[in-house]
Amino acid sequence: MKRRNFLKACLIGGTTIALGKTNKGWASGSFEGYPEAMGVLVDTTRCIGCRSCEAACNKEQKLPEPDTSFDDPSVFEHERRPTSKAYTVVNRYQKEQPSGPVYRKVQCNHCNEPACLTSCFVNAYTKTQEGAVIYNSKVCVGCRNCMIACPFNVPGYDYDSATNPIVKKCILCYDTRLKYGKPPACVEICPQEALTFGHRADLIKLAHERIRATPERYVDHVYGEKEVGGTSWLYLAPVGFDKLGFDTTLSNDPIISNVKDFLGMVPMVLSIWPALFSGIHLLCKHEEQDGHGHDTDSNQEDTKP
């Protein structure tokens, strides 16, 4: 690619991004997810820590064999985070609590206004109308902004392939199940029905109804209803959420609201920085494609010089 072409790509890339961003609701709280979005209600009082959900996720997403079997309880000795090899993990908390330990499943929460999405300047992320936050590895430049932006510390990074780095995270089984109205694999396998699949709006009502019907069983809060602008995964808990590894300091505003003012002050950052990066990205992709034929991805075709 010539230098002139590179700069042209930067400009086009920058424009596309500037336009793209306005659709994503930069204004605080302007977008409340899709009204028909689906979600999952996790009732931690029902979970028995069997890790069947982890096994089901592993098979559904064709992830590599785990390092240790899915019924090895020794994994509970450490708090785990989702990785590129495990999109969901179950952790154990509150061992000393009289009614026994509390288990909590962790995965991408599929935010209504995803910070990963807003932080990504090549639009690799999409919030689908079904509620899933999915990811397109073909346009990803591997900058890892999303990993830093995610308030729940979710996206994992596949370091195995240095030439084509890929961010990996739970996609709510979008391609294989959600698209067809089916529940994700983890929900289907859960023996305790600790996971309830349904319309997000219905799940919120359901969660509050469970608290109302059995107030001795739950703390009066549905985690994810309002946090960072709301998430598609919602949680009920028997003890304070801070005791189960939840970040209870998150505001109810979407993450983007926190940086919006700052970004407004320095529009140069917005216009030059992403453009530069996407230029570099296109340059790389271009080189790659020369040898391997053309990528059919539309996002790339649009900006191809």
Next chain:
Amino acid sequence: MSSYKHLIVAALSIGAISVSSPAALQCAPVPDSITLNPNGKLFSPFTFNHAKHIQSIKECADCHHHTTGTLVLDPNCARCHQNSSPTAVVSCKGCHSATPFSPETLAAKRADKQRYHLDKMGLKGAMHQNCIGCHTKVGNGPTGCQDCHPRTQQGAAFYSTNRKGAKPAHAEEE
């Protein structure tokens, strides 16, 4: 308790006594054993010792919310169901759907605006919570998955059982 209720209770207890007769309350005879998880792929089917559970629990409603023999005991249910007749079907699958989250079930739920029982459990959840819940509470029943139903070969592969004892994932990550 009103005399009216006494009457019902009395009538029902007679029913309970003659429960072995198929004609009574149109219910089937109480089975001594039941095969659970008959179509299990990851876990094998197993025999549930019903007779033993009847002996140690005595109160049918502890497991079946409403049965051919007793009134609903749960005060919450009794608010509406105090006059409900004992149902013909008492098996879990009579009420709890095997596919609680299928598109069809979810659509039917959404369409039925009058529906009260919105949070009804699916079959698998209801049974596991019933069994494991009680076994945990009384402290002397099996609570591990394979204590009741051993895994099939397919199940062992699914849970990567052969990788037991390998280095846990977190050991590498640190």
